[in-house]
Amino acid sequence: MIRLLQRFTIVCAMFAVPSMPSLAESVSVTVIGTLTPAACVPTLTGGGVVDYGTLSASLLNPNTYIALPVKQLGFSIACTAPVRLTVQAATGRPNTVLAPTESTRGVGLNPIPLLDVANGLPVVGLGLDTDGVTKIGGYVVGPVVGSFTADGVAVDILTQRGESPSPNWVLQSTPGSLYTSFDFQNRFTAWAAVGELTPVAFTNLSGILQVQAYLNTSSALNLSHPIVLNGLTTIEILYL
Numbered sequence: 001m002i003r004l005l006q007r008f009t010i011v012c013a014m015f016a017v018p019s020m021p022s023l024a025e026s027v028s029v030t031v032i033g034t035l036t037p038a039a040c041v042p043t044l045t046g047g048g049v050v051d052y053g054t055l056s057a058s059l060l061n062p063n064t065y066i067a068l069p070v071k072q073l074g075f076s077i078a079c080t081a082p083v084r085l086t087v088q089a090a091t092g093r094p095n096t097v098l099a100p101t102e103s104t105r106g107v108g109l110n111p112i113p114l115l116d117v118a119n120g121l122p123v124v125g126l127g128l129d130t131d132g133v134t135k136i137g138g139y140v141v142g143p144v145v146g147s148f149t150a151d152g153v154a155v156d157i158l159t160q161r162g163e164s165p166s167p168n169w170v171l172q173s174t175p176g177s178l179y180t181s182f183d184f185q186n187r188f189t190a191w192a193a194v195g196e197l198t199p200v201a202f203t204n205l206s207g208i209l210q211v212q213a214y215l216n217t218s219s220a221l222n223l224s225h226p227i228v229l230n231g232l233t234t235i236e237i238l239y240l
Contacts, residue, residue: 003210029058032199038081040237045074050139050211052229060218065098065112065137067102068213072144077237082151082201086165086190089141090180092232096125096214098135107181114140114212115175122179122187125231126213129222139213139231142177148191155191156197158199162186165240169197175210178235190240199240 050071060066077085091097091106099108110121123138148155158169161180165188172189180187190199214231221227 001188002237003215014068020048020109031102034051036091038079038083040076040077040079040083040085041235042087043075044209048073050213050231052213057218057223060215060221060223062219063218064216065076065216067112067114068215070115070212071212073209074206075143075191076204076206077202079203084190084201086188086199086238086240088177088186088188088190088236088238090186090234091124091179092234093125093127093230094128097123097138098125098214099138101181103181105169105179105181107139107179108190109181110140110153110214111137112214114214115142115210117175121175122181123214124179124231124233126215130225133220134220135216135226137213137215138238140177141179141209141211141233142175143172143189143207144210145173145175148205150191150202150205152204154194155200155202155205156194156196158190158192158197160188160189165190167198171197178209188238189213 040045052068094106097106097108099111102108107122107124110119110123114121121140124142125138126136128134129136143157145157148157157172159172160166160169161182162185169190178189191205192198192200
């Protein structure tokens, strides 16, 4: 399941000052709210659920991981006014990705080809089996190059990685991931006019995300009971 979240919160605190020096007690008032340049609503088709249905254990290989078919989700963002934004992703299943290594943010690199990319593609986990130890597999989620439009006009996909967005965007021209496997970093995705490297303001964005999962070997999994794929990605909007 892929969930979407937008967050831009300002928190202020006002502390009551005792009216008499002899009073030691105090109370505080916390003022909270959300301030955004425009109200944006992200949407995924099918409620963001990527359902592989019921899979036969006979699909598994005793010695190698197997890739499942590529799935697609329609992705859109509707805003009340033109706004420049980026999105970042976070896994809800840290410490579960089936990969040689895992970053501090729960991301590894694909151990088998996914989305026609042999290696170096950031992936996240599908959860653990009921023993709480065995990793079920992993998956990649990323935007489909050439599928996005902003206010009806074709746009390019821009990316960068870091702790926060910077002006240093690069073009994404091949299949990629919404994640980065680098420790303590996020991958940011934005959209620009074709041929430009500066995110464009838009009111309505639409395009396609693609997802591909892979599974552990039959020799590693306990096939005496059903194994539930349980991936979870949260996509967050950040205003630029």
